[in-house]
Each structure stands twice: as structure tokens, then as C-alpha cells.
Amino acid sequence: MAGSGHAPLRDDPNIILQVKDLEVEFPVGKGAVVHAVSGISFDVAEGETLGIVGESGCGKSTVAKSIIRLNSIKSGSVEYQGHDLAQLEAEPLRRIRPDLQMIFQDPISSLNPRRKIRDVISEGLAVWGDERGSWSRDRIEELMLAVGIDPKYGDRRAHQFSGGQCQRIGIARALALDPKVIICDEPVSALDVSVQAQVLNLLEDMKKRYGLTLLFISHDLSVVKNVSDRIIVMYLGKACEIGNADELYQNPRHPYTRALLASIPEPAPTVDPSDGDIDGELPSAITPPDGCRFNTRCQHATDICFTDEPQMQRIGDEDHYFACHHPVEVSVGL
Amino acid sequence: MSEPQLSVRDLSVRFPTTRGVVRALNGVSFDLEKGQMLGIVGESGSGKSVTAKTLMNLLPRTAEIEGEVTFEGKDVRALAASGQKHFWGVEMTMVFQDPMTSLNPVKKCGEQIAETLRYHMGRSRRDALAEAEDLLGQVGLPDPAKRVDQYPHELSGGLRQRVVIAMALACEPSLLIADEPTTAVDVTVQRHLLNLLDKLREERGMSMILITHDLGVARGRCDDVAVMYAGRIVERSNTENLFSDSRHPYTDALLRSIPRIDQPSHTRLDPIPGRPPELINPPEQCAYAPRCRFAQADCMEAVPESQGVKGMHEFACFHPANTDRGREALASNVAAGETAAGLPVTGYAGGGT
Numbered sequence A: 001m002a003g004s005g006h007a008p009l010r011d012d013p014n015i016i017l018q019v020k021d022l023e024v025e026f027p028v029g030k031g032a033v034v035h036a037v038s039g040i041s042f043d044v045a046e047g048e049t050l051g052i053v054g055e056s057g058c059g060k061s062t063v064a065k066s067i068i069r070l071n072s073i074k075s076g077s078v079e080y081q082g083h084d085l086a087q088l089e090a091e092p093l094r095r096i097r098p099d100l101q102m103i104f105q106d107p108i109s110s111l112n113p114r115r116k117i118r119d120v121i122s123e124g125l126a127v128w129g130d131e132r133g134s135w136s137r138d139r140i141e142e143l144m145l146a147v148g149i150d151p152k153y154g155d156r157r158a159h160q161f162s163g164g165q166c167q168r169i170g171i172a173r174a175l176a177l178d179p180k181v182i183i184c185d186e187p188v189s190a191l192d193v194s195v196q197a198q199v200l201n202l203l204e205d206m207k208k209r210y211g212l213t214l215l216f217i218s219h220d221l222s223v224v225k226n227v228s229d230r231i232i233v234m235y236l237g238k239a240c241e242i243g244n245a246d247e248l249y250q251n252p253r254h255p256y257t258r259a260l261l262a263s264i265p266e267p268a269p270t271v272d273p274s275d276g277d278i279d280g281e282l283p284s285a286i287t288p289p290d291g292c293r294f295n296t297r298c299q300h301a302t303d304i305c306f307t308d309e310p311q312m313q314r315i316g317d318e319d320h321y322f323a324c325h326h327p328v329e330v331s332v333g334l
Numbered sequence B: 001m002s003e004p005q006l007s008v009r010d011l012s013v014r015f016p017t018t019r020g021v022v023r024a025l026n027g028v029s030f031d032l033e034k035g036q037m038l039g040i041v042g043e044s045g046s047g048k049s050v051t052a053k054t055l056m057n058l059l060p061r062t063a064e065i066e067g068e069v070t071f072e073g074k075d076v077r078a079l080a081a082s083g084q085k086h087f088w089g090v091e092m093t094m095v096f097q098d099p100m101t102s103l104n105p106v107k108k109c110g111e112q113i114a115e116t117l118r119y120h121m122g123r124s125r126r127d128a129l130a131e132a133e134d135l136l137g138q139v140g141l142p143d144p145a146k147r148v149d150q151y152p153h154e155l156s157g158g159l160r161q162r163v164v165i166a167m168a169l170a171c172e173p174s175l176l177i178a179d180e181p182t183t184a185v186d187v188t189v190q191r192h193l194l195n196l197l198d199k200l201r202e203e204r205g206m207s208m209i210l211i212t213h214d215l216g217v218a219r220g221r222c223d224d225v226a227v228m229y230a231g232r233i234v235e236r237s238n239t240e241n242l243f244s245d246s247r248h249p250y251t252d253a254l255l256r257s258i259p260r261i262d263q264p265s266h267t268r269l270d271p272i273p274g275r276p277p278e279l280i281n282p283p284e285q286c287a288y289a290p291r292c293r294f295a296q297a298d299c300m301e302a303v304p305e306s307q308g309v310k311g312m313h314e315f316a317c318f319h320p321a322n323t324d325r326g327r328e329a330l331a332s333n334v335a336a337g338e339t340a341a342g343l344p345v346t347g348y349a350g351g352g353t
Helices: A060-067 A090-099 A117-128 A137-147 A163-175 A193-210 A221-227 A245-250 A255-263 A303-307 B048-055 B076-081 B109-121 B125-138 B157-169 B187-204 B215-221 B239-244 B249-257 B324-336
Strands: A015-027 A033-045 A049-053 A075-080 A100-103 A181-185 A213-218 A230-235 A238-244 A320-322 B006-017 B020-032 B037-041 B064-071 B092-095 B175-179 B207-212 B224-229 B232-238 B307-309 B313-315
Touching: A015 A060, A015 A213, A033 A060, A033 A213, A033 A230, A033 A238, A049 A060, A049 A221, A060 A181, A060 A213, A090 A100, A100 A163, A117 A137, A117 A163, A137 A163, A137 A193, A163 A193, A193 A213, A193 A221, A193 B249, A213 A221, A221 A245, A230 A245, A230 A255, A238 A245, A238 A255, A255 B187, B006 B048, B020 B048, B020 B232, B037 B048, B037 B215, B048 B064, B048 B175, B048 B207, B064 B076, B092 B157, B109 B125, B109 B157, B125 B157, B157 B187, B175 B187, B187 B207, B187 B215, B207 B215, B215 B239, B224 B239, B224 B249, B232 B239, B232 B249
Parallel strands: A049 A213, A049 A230, A100 A181, A181 A213, B037 B207, B037 B224, B092 B175, B175 B207
Antiparallel strands: A015 A033, A015 A075, A230 A238, A238 A320, B006 B020, B006 B064, B224 B232, B232 B313, B307 B313
8 A cells, every 4th residue: 555656636726735745753762663654645625625534553643743743744745825834944833823723532631621611712812812813802702602602601611511512612712713724633533423413514514614624534434424525545654545535435446445445334335345354453553564555454465565565546537546556446437 | 932031120220429319220121032132322321331330240339229130030139249259250241342441451361361260160270271372262363372471562452352352251151241342443353353243152152232332333233222312221123123213213313413424425414403411310201302303292291111012122202203193293393493392493304204
């Protein structure tokens, strides 16, 4: 799985964020490094939702955090409005960051337990002053209403709210600085199913109302499909398949994408149950396999998969790219 | 009809707290036939895990328990009172959600399994270790001879959960309770673990209770499914029926609120309004009524009894979905613009309309 190559990058004036050859490594002592992200390239158009899906350890959260430089980047570029965020000095980076907000997985621990939620939501404005963007500190109540939190509870603290309400507060906080891009890292994974749908609908509404671009990270394939225009499937620090959400689920070509779609409790109708028969466990990211990184578990692997890294290639004229030497042929749509 | 293997009658559990009494279970009754796989689904706080822990005698001493639990003719709660040691962990065992916290981090995997065998079955240390290795092979751990000498932190999440399963199976239980066994693992691993549990259950003729919040998991694996809400079983049926012809408005709404993989992206979801009820001093009414699009005046006055065909399809609702009574209730609420509980209703695609 290799997933290197720039084929999926689009030549479109509406591209708001372009990540190119991103590499992230974390030292683990004695000279060893975890190859968390190893050369991934993608872009996001304005107003689009890009879903990133994969199992734990595939690097999806690292990609997200790298975009706003919450972890250091080894190499590669993150282009946002003419700036390379990967190279930016501290002060210019600080000035750009309000544009790029994040919503975290655990709604309760991502809110300061000692502060009133009104202050949590308006902290960004306290830092940047009222002149920035469309919200101001005296309009926080409007913002709370927009996400479905009654402003009369503004003096309460995080522990007095349920998980779903805390995630609404997290969304309000992310919106307060008028961001262009919001990165949502597993925003509904900690929520019960009945509340999950409320939060997903809220994200869709906020996206429309405030013209947002979303990066949506989740391990739940159904959730990702529901919110995304385009989806990247990641495995061990590489992208294996990128494409339009409906097209990708309709005609999954990469054996790993198919394995995921076949492994969920109610498998997608477009794959065969036997596609889910992948062996073993995720290999170590400290010593990832040569060639295609999926070769240790792939049913279709041959010699070439152990020596040559497959490059991203396009399928016809579709917005659909994969990196595999032995893509699974599908009967429809080709 | 033969006696069911497990019979739970009117089980109620209360926890006194400083804020008041939490009514965690409110009259739970169900039967389990030998060899059957029963799924219990529900959201957090619905009482799924409390049910399991009551069966396993794992509740804290402060818990006030009422009701009867009969397992293969034995009164389980009397066993608890008499300090019966070799029942839990032998005849009835449990697998927990998080394999890291249910394993001892400073003991080798083999030792932990052997410990069970030595304590309950009186095996010698050497025999128990040999048996542990054999069990690890049965649950599909590659290279079991090496694994017996490894510590839990040396194994991945999926392998650890297999060790926990091996431990639960060591004394050949006739009922295995699995409480969210695959919630902490990835989908590819989840599939392997559920396949393994299925296989072991068949080989050993074991019964199983699978507790999960994931309706998909329950649908794919269980013979019967019970849906819990606010400490009650609100619907129970064979799996196919429950998903194709649900009666309780909560089940119906739950099924509609989940994003489906076969729907196009950006399909608008139909969430359940509101949030789960408080379990401290709940009013004498249907617990779901405040969130229910079918709610009528009678739902606000009494708790509905279970109705339907016992052992086939039971549900606790005055105005069940997919029935004439339910359709009438929904239509009158849509016409009025709100339910008896004051929930605005503008229209609803569910419930057989």
C-alpha cells in the first residue's frame, strides 16, 4: 500500500488545503522511529468534506494533527492559502491557526473542567479580540443557540453536561473564530448511537451555514460515508485508496478497502464476505514491510508486492485512485 | 417445553448514592435456552452491564437486588449468599470489554489462565500450564508455546482479548457472558473475534449472552435480541423479526438513526430527539415517552407491561410501531404538531407509516 505519488492531487482553483508527501516520524529511543505517516498526498476543495478512514495505528490522527502542526513534520508540505504551514515560523503560524480548528474525540476531557462553558467557548475571542470574524464575545449566546445549547447554562461546567452536549460545546468553541477548515478527529466515536446522529446532523448544518470545509476522521465506515464527499483509506501510514465517497464504496478496488468493507458487522453489499479474510495483525510501524505495506496480510500479494511500492493511479475518468499492483476487478462501473 | 437454562424474573437493582437512589434495573425478565445466543443491546446507562454483573454476582455490596435468577435449576442468588466459590468462573463466566484491564499486567498470560484451572479445578501447576497452552491454541493465538510466557503488554489488543476468552473458557462453562467484547478493537479484529466466539459456542454447545451497543453486531450474530432502555427490556424477539418488524418505537427510531453504508453520502439522519432519562426518581410513566413520537396521554400515566407472544416477540408499549394502534397514535401526534409529552412532531418516516 503504498500510496505514494501525486495522482490524486487535483488542479482546481477551489483547493483550500493541499498536503504533499507528508512524512511524520516519532523517535522511540535507540535510534528507532515509528513511521507514523510515510508520504501521503491529498487535497481538499473549499466546502468539501474529506473523510479519512482506517484502523487504529494507520496514521489518520497524525495526519490531522500535522496539518495544524500539533506534531512536528519530518518532511512534506501543507499548503494553505499560499502558505506552507509545515515551514511557517511560530508567529505567522499562530496568526493562521484560528482558520484551522479542531474537534476532538472525547468531548468531556477536551473541555477544561474548571471553567464555565461560556468562557471555554469564547476563549479564542478573548485571545484574538472582538475584531476578528463574525462572532464577538457578546454574541456567544447566539453561537450557543446555533449548536443547540441553551445559553442559560453558560455558567455551568463541563461535568454538568452529557457527552453529546459537551460535543456541541466543542463544536461551538471550534466555530467561535470563524474558521475556514475544521478537523474533526473521531467526533462521534464516544457518543451513543441515538446522540451520534444528532451531532452528525449538526456538523452538516454548521458546515452549510458557515461555509466550512471539514476533515472528518473516523474508524466507522458508515459514519465516514455519511458525512464525506471524498474519502481516503489509510493503512500503516500510507494511503491505499482515495475517491468520491459513493464511487469508492460502490467500486472498492484496493484489497484493504474491500477487507474493511467486508469486516463490518453488516458488510457492504459491494464486496464479498471472503474479502474480509485478512490474516494476522497490523505490522509494526517501527519496521514497516518493504514494498506494499499491506503485503503481510493481503490475499493477492505476489513477489512484486514485496519489492516495489505501488503508486497511486487513477481509474479511468473517475474521481477514484488506488495504489495496488493487483487491484480487485469489479464488474460494475468500469 | 423444557426448562430454560437461565431464567431471570423481575430483576431490580438499585444503587443508593448521595444524590438519591439510582434505579439501574427495573424488573428485567428473560429466559435463555441452552445453546442459544442472546444479544442485549442498548445505550450507555440502559442497564446492559448491570444485568451481566448481577448474573455474575459482581455488583458492589451497596447494591440492592430484588428478583430471581435461576440457572440450571439452581437459585443463583442463594448461591451468592452462601458464598459458593466454584460457580462463577466455572459454570458461568464473563469476558469484559477492555482486555488490558481484565488481565493482570505483571503476570504471564499462561499463568493467569493456569490460575483459574488450579483454583477451580484443582489442577497441578504443570498440568494447568499445559492446559493453558492448549487453550491459547484453541482461541487461535499463533505460537501458543511462546505466548504462555509473554506478558499482556507484549500482545496486541486482539490477541489480549483472545487470552481473556481462553481464560473464560478454561473451566468449560455452559454460559458465557460477553460484555462488549469487541468494542475496543478494530473491525477486522472484531470479525475474527466474533467468528471465534461463534465457533467455540458451537463446538462446546455453550449458551452465550452478547452485550453490545452495536446493533449490527447483534444482528449478525444472535438468535434473539433484547433491547434495553432505562433499566427495562423494552423489546425482545428473534433477531430477524426485531430488525424487520420492530414494535417498540425506541427500537424503530434507533434503527433509523444509524448511518447505513448502503445509503448515498450526505443522507440526512433521523436522530432520536432528547437524551436518555435520569435513573434517579424517574416518574411513573414509560421511560421513553418524552422522546417518543408516538407518545399519548396514557404513556405519561403508567409504565407499559410487556405484551406480545411470550418467547417469540415481546414488547412493552401502549402504541407499538408498525401496528394500527401505533399508526393512529403517530397520525394524531403529527396532526397536533406535538406528542402528549410536548415533543414537536412534524412527520416521521418510521413506524410503518
